[in-house]
Every structure is written in C-alpha cells, then in structure tokens.
Amino acid sequence: MNAPDRYERFVVPEGTKKVSYERDTKIINAASFTIEREDHTIGNILRMQLHKDPNVLFAGYKLPHPLQYKIIIRIHTTSQSSPMQAYNQSINDLDKELDTLKSGFEAELLKFSKDY
Amino acid sequence: MEGASYARMPRVKIRELKDDYMKFELRDTDASVANALRRVMISEVPTVAIDLVEIEVNSSVLNDEFIAHRLGLIPLTSERAMGMRFSRDCDACDGDGQCEYCSVEFHLRVKCMTDSTLDVTSKDLYSSDHTVVPVDFSAADSSSVETSDGRGIIIVKLRKGQELRLRAIARKGIGKDHAKWSPAATVTFMYEPEIHINEDLMESLSLEEKKEWIDSSPTRVFDIDPVTQQVMVVDPEAYSYDDEVIKKAEAMGKPGLVEINAKQDSFIFTVESTGAVKASQLLQNAIEILKQKLDAVRLSEDTVEADDQFGELGAHMRGG
Numbered sequence: 523m524n525a526p527d528r529y530e531r532f533v534v535p536e537g538t539k540k541v542s543y544e545r546d547t548k549i550i551n552a553a554s555f556t557i558e559r560e561d562h563t564i565g566n567i568l569r570m571q572l573h574k575d576p577n578v579l580f581a582g583y584k585l586p587h588p589l590q591y592k593i594i595i596r597i598h599t600t601s602q603s604s605p606m607q608a609y610n611q612s613i614n615d616l617d618k619e620l621d622t623l624k625s626g627f628e629a630e631l632l633k634f635s636k637d638y
Numbered sequence: 639m640e641g642a643s644y645a646r647m648p649r650v651k652i653r654e655l656k657d658d659y660m661k662f663e664l665r666d667t668d669a670s671v672a673n674a675l676r677r678v679m680i681s682e683v684p685t686v687a688i689d690l691v692e693i694e695v696n697s698s699v700l701n702d703e704f705i706a707h708r709l710g711l712i713p714l715t716s717e718r719a720m721g722m723r724f725s726r727d728c729d730a731c732d733g734d735g736q737c738e739y740c741s742v743e744f745h746l747r748v749k750c751m752t753d754s755t756l757d758v759t760s761k762d763l764y765s766s767d768h769t770v771v772p773v774d775f776s777a778a779d780s781s782s783v784e785t786s787d788g789r790g791i792i793i794v795k796l797r798k799g800q801e802l803r804l805r806a807i808a809r810k811g812i813g814k815d816h817a818k819w820s821p822a823a824t825v826t827f828m829y830e831p832e833i834h835i836n837e838d839l840m841e842s843l844s845l846e847e848k849k850e851w852i853d854s855s856p857t858r859v860f861d862i863d864p865v866t867q868q869v870m871v872v873d874p875e876a877y878s879y880d881d882e883v884i885k886k887a888e889a890m891g892k893p894g895l896v897e898i899n900a901k902q903d904s905f906i907f908t909v910e911s912t913g914a915v916k917a918s919q920l921l922q923n924a925i926e927i928l929k930q931k932l933d934a935v936r937l938s939e940d941t942v943e944a945d946d947q948f949g950e951l952g953a954h955m956r957g958g
Contacts, residue, residue, distance in 0.1 A: 528815050528816065529726065529815060531814055531815075532812070532814050532815070533726070539938065539941070540934060540935065540938070541935055541936070541937055541938065541941065542941065543937065543941050543945060545945070555937075557935050560931070560935060562673075562677070563673075563674045563677045563678060563682070563928075563931070564674075564931055564932070564935055566670040566673065566674065567668075567670045567671055567674045568935075569670070570668050570669075570670035570671075571644070571668075571670075574644040575644055606937065606942065606945060609937065610936070610937065611643075611644070612644075613932050613935065613936055614643070614645075615643055615644050615645040615646075616645070616671075616932055617929060617932055617933070618643065618645035619645045619646050619647075619648060619667065619671065620925055620928060620929050620932070621929075622645070622646075622647050622648055623648045623650065623664075623667075623925055624922070624925045624926075624929075626648065626649060626650050627650045627921060627922065627925070628922070630650050630651060630652050630662075631652065631655075631918055634652045634655055635655075
C-alpha cells in the first residue's frame with residue numbers, strides 16, 4: 523500500500539511554515555499568504571472578513587488543488603494599510619466575533635436551561 | 639492594534655435543546671462564519687473512537703476487518719476528548735496508544751452457549767475508563783419506551799459454539815481523518831426567509847384560487863385563516879426556497895403575489911449529535927476549535943521581521 527497517511531491532510535509537516543508571506547513584485551500593497559493544511563473553513567471566513575475592511579481593494583482565496591492541502595489568500599490594499607495589517611486585523615476581528623458568540627451562547631444556554 | 643475594528647456582534651437564540659439535538663438562530667453574522675461553524679462541527683471537533691483492534695478469537699460469520707470496522711463506527715462518549723492528546727503527538731507514550739492521555743482500552747469476550755442466536759452489542763465492550771464508554775441510547779430517549787430494549791448497537795450475531803474475543807484501543811481523532819470520529823450526525827443551516835404577501839392582490843383571488851395557490855407549495859408554508867378567509871403565513875421556515883408559489887402566482891397571472899427574501903445575516907441551525915458529545919457542547923467545542931485554528935494562522939514573528947527589512951528596502955527603492 524502506498525497510500526499517503528490520512529493525517530497529511532491536517533498535520534503540517536516538520537520544517538514547513540504554517541503561514542508564508544510573499545509580496546507582489548509588481549504591485550505595491552499586494553501580497554499572497556500561503557497557509558498550509560487549511561481549507562475553505564479558514565479561507566472563506568478570512569476572505570469575507572477582509573471584504574469588510576474599506577482599505578482592502580481585493581481579497582480572495584483559492585484552494586489550488588484538492589490534493590495539495592494548502593490555500594492561498596491574496597490581498598491588495600490601499601496605501602493607508604498593508605496586506606499584513608489587513609490580514610492581522612481580520613484575524614483579530616474574527617477572534618473577537620467568536621468570543622462574542624461564545625459568551626452569547628453560554629448566556630443563552632444558562633437562560634434556556636433555567637426557563638425550561 | 640492599529641486600525642478600526644470590523645468585528646460583528648453575533649446573537650444566538652436557542653429554540654430547542656435536547657442532549658442529541660439542538661435548533662438555534664444565529665443572527666448578525668456572515669454566511670461564511672455560519673458555514674465555518676458547520677464545517678468544524680462535522681469534521682474538526684475531536685471525539686474518541688476505536689482505532690486499533692487485536693482479535694484473539696473470531697469464529698463468527700463476519701471476518702476480522704469487518705468487525706474492526708464496525709467497532710470503529712460505534713460512538714463513544716467523548717466529553718473528555720477536547721482535553722486529550724492525539725496519540726501521534728503524545729509524549730507520554732511511543733504512540734502505541736496505551737497511555738491515559740491519548741487512549742482507552744476496551745475488551746470484548748463473548749461466546750454463544752445456547753441454541754438461540756446471541757447478539758454481540760456495544761454493551762459487551764468493557765472499557766478501561768468509565769468516562770469513555772459506548773453511547774447509551776436507551777437513556778437518552780426515555781419517551782420511546784424500550785423500543786430497542788436498551789441493548790446497544792449490534793456488532794455481530796453468534797450461533798451456538800461461535801466466539802468473539804478481542805482487545806481494542808480507542809484514540810482521539812477528527813472527522814477529517816475518518817468519518818467515525820465525526821461527532822455530528824447532521825448539521826444544517828438555512829437563511830431565515832422573509833415572506834410578504836401582497837394583501838391587495840391576494841384579495842383579488844377567489845377562495846378556490848387561494849386554496850389552489852396554497853396547495854402549490856410542496857411544504858405547508860401558507861394556510862387560510864378560518865375566520866377572515868385571508869391567506870396567512872403559518873410556517874415561514876417550512877419554505878424550502880423552491881419558488882413553487884412564485885411560479886404558481888405567475889401562472890395564475892398574478893406576479894408579485896408574494897415576495898420571499900432570504901435574510902442574508904440570519905441563520906437557522908439544526909445540530910444533531912451522534913451522542914459522543916451533547917449538541918450544545920458540540921457548538922461550544924466548534925467555536926473553540928475555530929478560535930484555535932484562527933490563532934494558528936497568525937503570522938509568525940520571523941515572517942513579520944523578514945518583511946520589515948524587505949519593506950524598508952522596497953520603500954527606499956520606490957522613494958529613490
């Protein structure tokens with residue numbers, strides 16, 4: 523059997539970086555982030571969050587091939603921001619959103635179990 | 639952190655809550671977040687499932703690997719799974735999966751001695767850890783009085799003289815690795831529909847026409863008020879975005895009779911658990927896992943530093 527191990531889909535191999543960053547050589551304030559062992563779950567929420575940022579001119583992600591377990595996020599911003607700043611901001615905002623969701627759900631769970 | 643925050647403030651409202659089922663509303667967020675939660679619940683919330691089976695005696699009609707596969711699919715109570723280690727990165731053992739941090743051992747010894755067939759079920763599995771045991775469905779649903787006789791999940795049937803003896807090791811895993819580790823039976827979400835009936839146009843229809851129009855919907859979304867004989871919306875969420883009533887209205891020569899919009903920031907979720915974790919815990923775990931995933935994709939310090947140097951050089955070149 524020469525099938526690859528199933529965990530190769532989600533375990534980052536040793537010596538590989540989870541996130542690598544590459545600036546666009548032709549356009550300023552444009553860059554690509556390659557994220558190893560992630561898929562649409564992360565790619566799509568980051569893309570949609572980046573679209574909320576008015577300084578982001580373009581944000582998109584792609585899964586280059588279903589058997590290459592990585593995604594590429596491309597960000598192009600105005601000169602007021604930078605791709606790296608926008609990327610970090612989007613992660614922070616999503617993290618905050620999930621915190622709100624978490625505490626909101628916990629409160630709701632408590633209320634629900636009391637009421638019924 | 640510089641820059642304004644564009645974080646949303648989502649709201650949740652639980653509609654229905656049982657151990658293995660939950661229905662809730664999620665508002666003020668994006669479809670991408672709703673879908674990420676759904677995806678994480680299905681394939682990334684960890685559970686414990688049998689992963690290694692050593693068969694000592696098997697004289698049953700099913701072959702060894704068939705039984706090993708069936709054992710793997712038995713849901714085990716996994717409240718502890720979030721705190722456990724994956725055996726591939728467990729330091730306390732060599733990855734053979736027999737330590738308390740990453741695995742649980744099971745034994746099964748059954749022999750049929752009678753003339754009637756003997757059912758070997760998940761209740762015959764003896765766990766070395768009382769927190770990780772096969773899910774008991776008879777207790778969860780007490781309303782259906784002993785429909786399954788509380789016998790657990792059938793693994794194999796033995797006839798007289800047949801025997802099954804084995805040792806199994808359960809490990810922590812995720813649904814992405816193998817579906818047996820998925821804690822979710824189904825997770826679905828839909829956009830909340832907004833249904834507006836054009837009352838003036840509706841009143842131009844006769845009672846028969848109204849009934850005909852209502853019956854054109856494959857699901858019972860509309861009905862006639864028995865008092866006023868007006869068409870009313872009885873269950874907007876029964877609408878399956880099939881457009882049948884809209885097409886029917888057009889066919890009747892009454893376009894615009896009803897307007898149906900999907901609210902882009904409101905979702906109705908249903909979560910069904912396999913019993914490995916409670917449905918409410920499943921969502922909480924999913925939020926936690928998603929947070930961990932986001933944290934893992936933050937840029938590392940050395941990437942930022944490398945870019946700062948490059949940035950100065952780049953700025954110099956552009957400015958020069």
